[in-house]
Amino acid sequence: MDASSADIRKAYRKLSLTLHPDKNKDENAETQFRQLVAIYEVLKDDERRQRYDDILINGLPDWRQPVFYYRRVRKMSNAELALLLFIILTVGHYAVVWSIYLEKQLDELLSRKKREKKKRTGGKSVEVSKLGASEKNERLPIKPQWHDLLPCKLGIWFCLTLKALPHLLQDAGQFYAKYKETKLKEREDALTRTELETLQKQKKVKVKKPKPEFPVYTPLESAYIQSYDHGTSIEEIEEQMDDWLENRNRTQKKQAPEWTEEDLSQLTRSMVKFPGGTPGRWEKIAHELGRSVTDVSSLRFALYGE
Numbered sequence: 450m451d452a453s454s455a456d457i458r459k460a461y462r463k464l465s466l467t468l469h470p471d472k473n474k475d476e477n478a479e480t481q482f483r484q485l486v487a488i489y490e491v492l493k494d495d496e497r498r499q500r501y502d503d504i505l506i507n508g509l510p511d512w513r514q515p516v517f518y519y520r521r522v523r524k525m526s527n528a529e530l531a532l533l534l535f536i537i538l539t540v541g542h543y544a545v546v547w548s549i550y551l552e553k554q555l556d557e558l559l560s561r562k563k564r565e566k567k568k569r570t571g572g573k574s575v576e577v578s579k580l581g582a583s584e585k586n587e588r589l590p591i592k593p594q595w596h597d598l599l600p601c602k603l604g605i606w607f608c609l610t611l612k613a614l615p616h617l618l619q620d621a622g623q624f625y626a627k628y629k630e631t632k633l634k635e636r637e638d639a640l641t642r643t644e645l646e647t648l649q650k651q652k653k654v655k656v657k658k659p660k661p662e663f664p665v666y667t668p669l670e671s672a673y674i675q676s677y678d679h680g681t682s683i684e685e686i687e688e689q690m691d692d693w694l695e696n697r698n699r700t701q702k703k704q705a706p707e708w709t710e711e712d713l714s715q716l717t718r719s720m721v722k723f724p725g726g727t728p729g730r731w732e733k734i735a736h737e738l739g740r741s742v743t744d745v746s747s748l749r750f751a752l753y754g755e
Contacts, residue, residue, distance in 0.1 A: 454493065461489045539599045546593040708748060712738065716748070 452460075464485055470478040491497045522530070595601060719737045723730045735742045 457489070457492050461485070535600075542599040543593070546597055550591075550593055716745070 465482070467473065468478065468482050468485055470482055473481070475481070491501055522533075525533070596605070715738060716734070719734045722737075723733050727733070731742055731745055735745045738745065
């Protein structure tokens with residue numbers, strides 16, 4: 450008990466050389482060497498050595514110590530442990546039921562004593578009658594019976610569950626059938642939606658818009674191109690040009706149809722469609738309206754002064 454760790458180590462080395470199975474020819478050499486290793490594992494640790502010394506001094510634990518019960522419970526099988534726990538729980542449940550019953554009995558006794566004191570003090574007859582009626586109406590506490598124990602409660606619960614099992618299975622089957630119906634309806638709705646979408650896509654045939662063809666100016670064969678003599682003056686040429694332009698504008702006004710409200714609204718829409726800055730804007734607008742560029746530009750000048 451007073452040996453140091455160095456002494457224990459030296460003794461272990463000496464004994465290991467003598468008790469090793471390679472040198473010890475005894476039949477139990479292996480078990481002896483294992484026991485030596487186990488003893489050394491206990492003695493080299495301070496905590497384990499202290500426990501070992503405590504057992505050597507005080508002996509093994511008796512029934513008053515929890516280690517005694519722990520060592521016995523540790524050796525039990527699972528079935529034995531379950532049975533032991535079940536017995537402990539039933540006894541505890543029975544004790545709790547009886548404690549509740551006794552507590553109710555004590556409360557009733559105390560309330561009776563209070564009532565008797567009130568009667569002795571000389572209360573009114575009405576109050577006495579009310580107290581008597583209340584005493585009759587009060588429910589007496591019921592003594593705990595054998596069927597209140599935990600095993601009986603569990604057995605009753607098991608029987609009731611077995612009785613209710615067919616109804617539970619029927620309800621589960623109905624719920625599953627309803628779930629299947631809802632899933633089928635959802636699938637059918639999804640298929641109808643996809644079919645409608647495909648039909649709508651087929652109805653909407655894409656129409657390719659024709660590319661805008663811009664009008665190409667070609668001089669009219671009937672257009673009169675006046676020739677000038679070299680001897681004429683500039684003033685005469687200007688007067689002749691003014692007369693020719695006036696005649697040309699009159700003929701174009703006579704040939705061009707009048708502007709209706711629909712044409713004006715279409716003109717505003719086309720002006721929004723082709724904003725300022727687009728190349729060939731007025732040619733495109735004239736093509737949209739089906740008129741000449743001069744006709745559109747003259748109307749634009751008349752309306753907006755541009």
